[in-house]
Amino acid sequence: MSVYILHVLIMVSIFAMLALSLNISVGFAGLVSLGHAAFFGIGAYASGLIMIKELGSFPAAFLSAGLITAILGLALALPALRVKDDYLAIVTLGFGIIVGIILMNLEVTGGPDGLVGIPPVTLWGKPLYSKAGFLILCALILGIMIGSMYTLKYSKIGRAWAAIRDNDVTASFMGIDIYGYKTMAIVVSAFWAGLAGSLYAHYTAYINPHTFGMHTSIMILSMVVLGGIGSIPGSLLGAALLTILPEVLRPLADYQDIFYGGLLVAMMVFRPQGIMGRVKITEIFGRSR
Amino acid sequence: MLQVRNLHTYYGHIHAVKGVSLHVNPGEIVALIGGNGAGKSTILRAISGIVPAASGEIVLGGHDITHLGSERILKRGIGHVPEGRRLFRGLSVRDNLVLGAYSRRDRSAVKQDLAAMEELFPILGRRRRQLSGTLSGGEQQMLAIARTLMARPTVLLLDEPSMGLAPIVVSQIYEKIKELNRSEGLSILLVEQNARMALGLAQRGYVVETGRLVMEGTTSELKASNEIQRAYLGKGYREVWE
């Protein structure tokens, strides 16, 4: 298989992880986040720095990235969930921008030039240079993630999230600790995004703050929306489409964002439930103000 | 004359109004009674254009107004005082009245009507500059009625004017309504859960239950009917409860 195709598939799987992780907070629990790329970036920088400073092996860096991001997700969730639903999106947007500015200006993160020379993934002492091998690693992790998401979705936690998504006031009357479950959704979502960030950092060996800004956050959200909010196969489809499409449209690079913006508007006007979303979702989302 | 023929409306998948037909003759007061959620308000909202009619016809003076927008229906002469008053709470009493006349172009006549409203409901003149959201319930209801009257309607749709008000306040308001009907010849379609008061004021009535018309007749016929007495006028409650 050509190196190029392997590269695209790797990017698809990383973004699939990002889309799926965002779907946990948006699709499962109904919490809109416009700053998801910040978690992606935190995981990437954390893992990259750990391995650059030789503080641990890849597995340790990988898991630490997830945990550190999860902790920061908790730090965001605690104050952010106190605001009204409509404002949560804006708070997450602000969070994303603040993280971006911090990454841009800290010495240790290399400022606008970012981190260079991130070591590749090393498993059992041996560095993994082959793209095919890396793709297999990504696929494995993605598989584990998909499995855990299905488990979550149909578990008691998933049902609690669904109740909260439909109407959190009613859910609280039913005795569900909405605050706790919402926090859990954000933390789990952040954890997986951090893991995706780690993979990304060690794949590209070089990261800078621009990759983790609002544009990426919106792209991840679009993948979720395009595929269908709350739909796991939908997020995979959305990630695949929106990762492959820019590659296919590369000759038309100038028109990419125009197309992309127009696609978002068109999706919302004509099919807000996404490609694989159930129509029921629009009815739920069809509450008028 | 206002005619509604075989009206059907839906809220999403819910069939709210199921083939209702009624009419209001010029100068009449007609009561529309029934329990909570029976669809009475929905019928009014379909007439005034807030809710679309899925099928059926609404005709005013021979003209089909079924699918007209609310602004045009108001211009044709149907004024709707909505359930819950729905005042512009952040605006003053005077501003609410002025907005009631929004669609009119005859400036000096509007000024006269403002004065007339303040005469009809003196409290409105006294509280002219007050924020309408700070008025008492009864005052708000009077303002809501006055606001709609500012458009000089020929047919008035009154949705539950007694809701949440003390009986003595309701009597005052009903007195004014009676006066308007008598002096202006204003036709009135009155929706009420308080059947006793509505039947006391109106000449004819319709009874609506779960979206369907179940009874109609003059108020004396209705008042005499056993079913109405049991369901809405409290007869026989002793037998049931003791």
Next chain:
Amino acid sequence: MLLQQLVNGLVAGCAYALVALGYTMIFGILGIVNFAQGEIYMYGAFGAVLTLAATGNLALAIVAGIAAACLVGVLLERFAFRPVRGMHPLIPLISAIGASIFLSSLARLIFGPEDRSFPLEFHPGSHRFFGAELTELQLVIILVSLGLMVVLWLFLNLSKHGKAIMAVAMDSDAARLSGINVNAAYVTTFILGSALSGVAGILMAIYYNATAPGMGLLPGLKAFSAAILGGVGSIPGAIVGGLVLGVAENLGAAYLSSHFKDAFAFIALVLVLIIRPRGIMGSSRS
């Protein structure tokens, strides 16, 4: 020095306030966040810059800029917001985000990404007072902005149509029953908000002598923070929020850290939403 920062902050704050008014009006009446407000600002600037380059007539350029901004606003309302009215707020929000991306990349394609200067012939003088310098341009910006704010306030509170717009914001069904054309009110609101943002864009294009397709992004987001800071849906709040943000940002950059200047707006936003979500002047009802 402090006074100088205040002056500079006031100028930036006026621009933020004008755009914040756009956000607040649209949010107050339609209940949606117009994420593309920054793009309207940008198209206003471009309309003016290009017209000035073509005709050399400043007055015409300003009118053209405002017209361009209003046109974009009307198109946005018609195609990105009206079709999704009444749906869960996430849907118009994403639609607005998409529109914002569409509009800015369209501008990048048509106009090219480079900065354009604003070819003005006159050289403004300046005045010194208490050690601070106030250029005539700064004075013009402040006066024009305040003037527009006063005109808007007068329109909304004293004219029949202005009150009708406020009525639609309070209760659109009751407004309909009073014979107010609610659609027309929505479009008018968009036009007003766009005109203000367009003027802000033109003023800033002159002030910084730079017009570029990406110029609306950051000011748009900051103005949005200002609108929330001042109190969502509150017209005076938008003005206060904008001015406060402009001043705070400049003071912060001067006395705390200039690197993080852009972050102050968002830190303020997050803090306000957490500590006092209704903002400085918002009422306690939602």
